[in-house]
Amino acid sequence: MPANQEPAADNDPPPHGVSRADRTWAGLPERVRHGLRTRAWRFRLYGLLAVQAGVAASIAWFVGYQFLGNPAPVLAPTTAVGIVAASMGTRLRRTIELLVGVVLGLAVGDAVMPLFGIGPWQTGLVVVLAIIVAILLKGGGSLLTQAGGTAVLIATLEPPVRDLSVPRFVDAAVGGLVGLAVGMLVVPIHPQRTVQRLAEPVLDPAIAALHSLGGALRRRDLDATEQSLTGLRILGSRMNALDEGLGAAQEVVRLAPLRWHQRRFLARYTQAVKHLERSLYGCRAVARRLTKALREDEPIPEEFAAAIELLATSMHTLRRTTTPERADPQEARQQILTALKLVGEAQGPAAPDPTRPHAHRLGYSGMIAAGEFRMAAQDLLIASGLDTDEAVALVRRTADRDESD
Incomplete structure (x- = not known):
């Protein structure tokens, strides 16, 4: 943010006899300008993120619907948007860890929930198993967090349905790959x-x-x-x-x-x-x-x-x-x-x-x-x-x- 973003009056002693309300009112225009400059700077820096996320979501939904035969490919665009947002300003390895964590949480959740059903102890069990598998894969903090979080989502989102296990797993993988491709190849940052x-x-x-x-x-x-x-x-x-x-x-x-x-x-x-x-x-x-x-x-x-x-x-x-x-x-x-x-x-x-x-x-x-x-x-x-x-x-x-x- 620009160096002159701080109000000049903040650096000077307040004039004698001027009330706090008057000083606040006098500094209002500068604070408004500061807020506008800050938001303009953030838009210039992160504005491309909105375009990347929109393109990734559209492509992921199209691929899931047209090529995977899923009439409601929710996880594909969701994962794609998450990967695009995570890849903004992070390293490629961490982005891939997020993708692997999503897929891993889905795999463990879809494998365990049909056997034990939905409930508090079942949710805890799925999270423990997902994080243990991530640890065995020598994953970092991003992978562990994403695997556990996705496992919770799968354990509580909907009743376990065996016929949807493979489509959800594939949807997430395809969505993550689409998000990674859009962020790095199709609409890369400048x-x-x-x-x-x-x-x-x-x-x-x-x-x-x-x-x-x-x-x-x-x-x-x-x-x-x-x-x-x-x-x-x-x-x-x-x-x-x-x-x-x-x-x-x-x-x-x-x-x-x-x-x-x-x-x-x-x-x-x-x-x-x-x-x-x-x-x-x-x-x-x-x-x-x-x-x-x-x-x-x-x-x-x-x-x-x-x-x-x-x-x-x-x-x-x-x-x-x-x-x-x-x-x-x-x-x-x-x-x-x-x-x-x-x-x-x-x-x-x-x-x-x-x-x-x-x-x-x-x-x-x-x-x-x-x-x-x-x-x-x-x-x-x-x-x-x-x-x-x-x-x-x-x-x-x-x-x-x-x-x-």
């Missing part, structure tokens, strides 16, 4: 758009948090610095979602002929995102150390705050280089190197005494933050397209030049 939209709620808040951190350090505002640190910390779950989206996109470009042409771009984008995530973890470490430095009243020079803001700007610039048009990354790299020079100035010039390499413009936590900053900058350079050796050499040369000045 890998580039999906990953870029998943990156929005990671990059935009991170850039905003780093700019806020720079301003808070200039004012030596401990509360604002802690808020910026919190803003970087809460990105962990969003990075996990981004990683899941990258995994799903990689499977699509590997399996879907319609998306094969995006393999090269996605490989480059995946590499950039992985190092960008590592850089964000490094920025979080920088923010944590500088928060500690403020809490302990250590000096934090103006150059360090400027370096953090420039690093945030370089992230914004770097986003343009990860598009299919592949803009020139030189501007982002120059911004990163300039930020590194500013951190070197914040550390201070080299001292004549070799046991004291810097004049200690920074305190203990500040010195550690400077090292973390260099690692974050190095990962950003790699994300810009440099290989690891080139990035390390650039960072080292910049640091050496700063010490020699």
Whole structure:
């Protein structure tokens, strides 16, 4: 979600004499806009899911009715829709586990229920047997859950009828295969758009948090610095979602002929995102150390705050280089190197005494933050397209030049 989604008034102290009701009413338009932006983002990300589910349900029903001779193929479209929904953002193995779990639960339920009938202990018995079989097949959590859940459905949905056992079993299998085929082959997700939209709620808040951190350090505002640190910390779950989206996109470009042409771009984008995530973890470490430095009243020079803001700007610039048009990354790299020079100035010039390499413009936590900053900058350079050796050499040369000045 965009970085400017939070109301600006939330960050400012309320005007004196303004009631809470007035503040709530004044912030209503921004909250409405925030809600609309959030829903628009979710629609752009998951809108294709509705099309995939509809196509899968139609094909599964047609196959069950026309080719399996089932006048009411309920399980085929139901399983197809479930598989499509589960495959959105998950790995292929987990999707297949869901399909196997559905079929396994059906098989156990249809085999046991005609013998014992329907009832509380019969339902428990079917669930136990279905999960035991799934365990023996070395299934994961998705398979175990789906097998047990489907067994409950079969044990309670309708009276056991032997003549329907094979059609229900086959319906579920056909529906699952149709759902998998539609999600991966017929109407696959657009890998580039999906990953870029998943990156929005990671990059935009991170850039905003780093700019806020720079301003808070200039004012030596401990509360604002802690808020910026919190803003970087809460990105962990969003990075996990981004990683899941990258995994799903990689499977699509590997399996879907319609998306094969995006393999090269996605490989480059995946590499950039992985190092960008590592850089964000490094920025979080920088923010944590500088928060500690403020809490302990250590000096934090103006150059360090400027370096953090420039690093945030370089992230914004770097986003343009990860598009299919592949803009020139030189501007982002120059911004990163300039930020590194500013951190070197914040550390201070080299001292004549070799046991004291810097004049200690920074305190203990500040010195550690400077090292973390260099690692974050190095990962950003790699994300810009440099290989690891080139990035390390650039960072080292910049640091050496700063010490020699």
